[in-house]
Amino acid sequence: MKVPVHLLPLMSAENPEQKNATGEYFFQMEQPIPSYLLSLAVGDLAFAPVGERCGVYAEPVSLPQAAHEFAQTEEMLLAAEALYGPYLWGRYDLLVLPPSFPFGGMENPRLTFVTPTIIAGDRSLTSLIAHELAHSWSGNLVTNATWNDFWLNEGFTVYFERRIMEKLEGPAYAEMLHSLGYQDLLHTLEEMKGTPGDTRLRLSLENRDPDEGLTEIAYEKGNLFLCHLEQLVGREKFDAFVSHYFRTFRFQSMDTARFVLFLEKELLNGNQELQEKAKAQAWIYQPGLPPGAPAPRRGPVCESGGAAPALAGGHPRR
Numbered sequence: 001m002k003v004p005v006h007l008l009p010l011m012s013a014e015n016p017e018q019k020n021a022t023g024e025y026f027f028q029m030e031q032p033i034p035s036y037l038l039s040l041a042v043g044d045l046a047f048a049p050v051g052e053r054c055g056v057y058a059e060p061v062s063l064p065q066a067a068h069e070f071a072q073t074e075e076m077l078l079a080a081e082a083l084y085g086p087y088l089w090g091r092y093d094l095l096v097l098p099p100s101f102p103f104g105g106m107e108n109p110r111l112t113f114v115t116p117t118i119i120a121g122d123r124s125l126t127s128l129i130a131h132e133l134a135h136s137w138s139g140n141l142v143t144n145a146t147w148n149d150f151w152l153n154e155g156f157t158v159y160f161e162r163r164i165m166e167k168l169e170g171p172a173y174a175e176m177l178h179s180l181g182y183q184d185l186l187h188t189l190e191e192m193k194g195t196p197g198d199t200r201l202r203l204s205l206e207n208r209d210p211d212e213g214l215t216e217i218a219y220e221k222g223n224l225f226l227c228h229l230e231q232l233v234g235r236e237k238f239d240a241f242v243s244h245y246f247r248t249f250r251f252q253s254m255d256t257a258r259f260v261l262f263l264e265k266e267l268l269n270g271n272q273e274l275q276e277k278a279k280a281q282a283w284i285y286q287p288g289l290p291p292g293a294p295a296p297r298r299g300p301v302c303e304s305g306g307a308a309p310a311l312a313g314g315h316p317r318r
């Protein structure tokens with residue numbers, strides 16, 4: 001890329017960190033990625049490291065606040081690796097976008113793009129970073145084969161995000177995130193009463209705009225299904241299964257049918273009783289929530305049925 005010399009270009013690849021005198025930059029990306037993860041940005045940007053493998057790019061005026069807000073990124077990365085295996089992308093940096101960026105974050109490999117609206121000053125909205133980081137495994141490493149399988153990206157990522165936050169902030173914090181997410185899910189299910197088919201985990205988006213599948217269903221119903229599986233087999237066994245899943249299918253695409261086969265073989269071990277309790281077919285191919293779906297211990301908000309406070313600064317996650 002060639003850019004005016006006062007600007008710095010960045011990509012979802014190995015990045016330069018500093019401007020040079022020529023304005024010419026070459027980018028290299030060793031790992032294979034799906035096309036939706038290829039991204040670039042150009043701006044008056046500066047870099048600040050926040051850890052050994054982590055740093056922040058932002059406009060110089062907002063760089064100090066951004067570096068303060070995201071100071072726990074390396075700790076999140078270590079927590080994620082302790083859960084589900086090594087981070088395979090080299091660096092993990094953040095790029096702070098202008099407020100017009102319409103999402104909370106986008107998990108471009110090596111360089112997550114984030115909205116500046118999560119810079120609250122007290123690190124209270126950084127679960128979004130845990131979310132985008134978790135995509136380095138669920139989504140970027142094992143990628144949904146089609147947008148009908150979007151829940152494989154997002155359900156796993158929400159589950160993983162909350163496990164990272166549990167390690168950093170404790171179980172009560174993770175429980176709060178679950179409660180907020182659960183209220184969002186109930187609200188979404190109510191809103192989608194007229195289109196129950198779209199509350200299945202496995203979507204049918206043929207001849208439709210893929211954005212129509214971007215609802216809380218993939219995120220929160222997907223997460224709830226994984227919580228249900230964890231409760232069924234116990235955390236230790238479930239974690240071993242998730243690690244095994246990421247390791248087995250890394251740098252590959254995954255669709256729902258293949259996932260179900262892997263689940264039945266590797267977690268449920270062909271055990272009839274476990275399979276009946278797992279209710280995978282109902283969770284994935286039926287609308288709404290199956291009977292006995294796990295509910296967070298208590299919902300601290302939304303008793304009146306109104307919308308719960310949005311997570312991550314009011315922007316939809318990606």
Ligand SMILES: [Zn+2]
Nearest residue numbers: 154157317318
């Ligand atoms: Zn996501």
